[in-house]
Amino acid sequence: MTTTLVTGANGQNGSPLVDLLAAQGQTVRRATSRTPTQAGEVHLNLATGEGLAAALADVDQLFLLAPSGYSNHHELLIPTIDAAKAAGVRKVLLMSAMGANADDSIPLRRAELHLERSGLAWNVIRPNWFMQNFHTFWLQGIQTQGQILLPVGAAKGSFIDTRDVAAVAAKLLSSDDFVNQSHDLTGSEAFDHTQVAAILSKAAGRTIGYTDVPEDAMRQGLLGAGLPADYAEFLLAILGAFKTGYAERTTDAVQRITGKAPIRLEQYAQDFKAHWA
Structure with a gap:
């Protein structure tokens, strides 16, 4: 059974993604920066790295996004990508933002490029x-x-709609049909x-x-x-x-990946x- 760690699991994108992955039969590990209060939750603070090794233990896939309130995205995401590789994670799906690839110096783009060069199976989505x-x-x-x-x-x-973002992410985390590709949503x-x-x-x-x-x-x-x-x-x-x-x-990515119109x-x-x- 596939185990997927979802960062931002209680947010607008992560919450529907957790439900979709669980419905597919995946084991979902929900990362929270707060003290875990429910089964399946793990503590993880991407800003400090606290809890990262434990959260990634025995994980097959990672849904990764930067926490809100930070502009130095690469400084949070790149160490997480490296830790995922060291932990034996197979695939990382990074949620970036549309327009992040306009300039390679943009913090989110720096994280994208690091993931693409990591040797991991990857996807990048840019809503x-x-x-x-x-x-x-x-x-x-x-x-x-x-x-x-x-x-x-x-x-x-x-x-x-973030429910469409979650639907795309769920598809990419349940199939390798689009592996090593980025998509503007x-x-x-x-x-x-x-x-x-x-x-x-x-x-x-x-x-x-x-x-x-x-x-x-x-x-x-x-x-x-x-x-x-x-x-x-x-x-x-x-x-x-x-x-x-x-x-x-506009792009056709949601329709192309999920088979449903946005x-x-x-x-x-x-x-x-x-x-x-």
């Missing part, structure tokens, strides 16, 4: 911006002001944030708008929420890339409307 951000990271503005508040102008993004259609707001409004039964806020206002909001300065600047940089149109592109933004809005209503 576009998540639909789920609208009921998590961007939720406060919607709840308190009825507005999506972002410095991205009228640019469009082909947002992807998107939804099937691109929307600007005014269009997103209209779709959320219809599902929630209330008016939600979009305000293109100045970058510095976004910076102050991020810092006021307690984010480290370097991570706030990282978020502003990738939001800037969105504003220039980098997130508008979840539509309208369906996502219906499924999570209670958060905005």
Whole structure:
């Protein structure tokens, strides 16, 4: 029986992935940075390396993503890849981000390249911006002001549902059909944030708008929420890339790998409307 270690197992991507892998009959080891409270959980802090050797013991596959709140992704991911190889892990699936391969000096790209050269079986997935951000990271503005508040102008993004990211990851971790390949993952259609707001409004039964806020206002909001300065600047940089149109592109990867069309933004809005209503 295959044993797969899932980092970020309680997150938007990891949680549905755990369920899909378990349904396939895999033994899933769920990594948590907190003290484990349930069977199948193991303590792992990628920022410090604490618990890494124990978490990787007798593992066949690793689903790896960088924890939120850090911009030095390569410094966390590369030692983990090396430890996985030393532990005898066969395959590593790294979740990166769409656009990370634009420049080999980008921290996530440095981790991608290290994995590709590691000698391990590998996959890299690069999702576009998540639909789920609208009921998590961007939720406060919607709840308190009825507005999506972002410095991205009228640019469009082909947002992807994290359930589709999990479905792709589950397929790649249950087959070698796509081994040693990278895939950019998107939804099937691109929307600007005014269009997103209209779709959320219809599902929630209330008016939600979009305000293109100045970058510095976004910076102050991020810092006021307690984010480290370097991570706030990282978020502003990738939001800037969105504003220039980098997130508008669509791919067929979800359909090609899973055999199913990506979840539509309208369906996502219906499924999570209670958060905005």
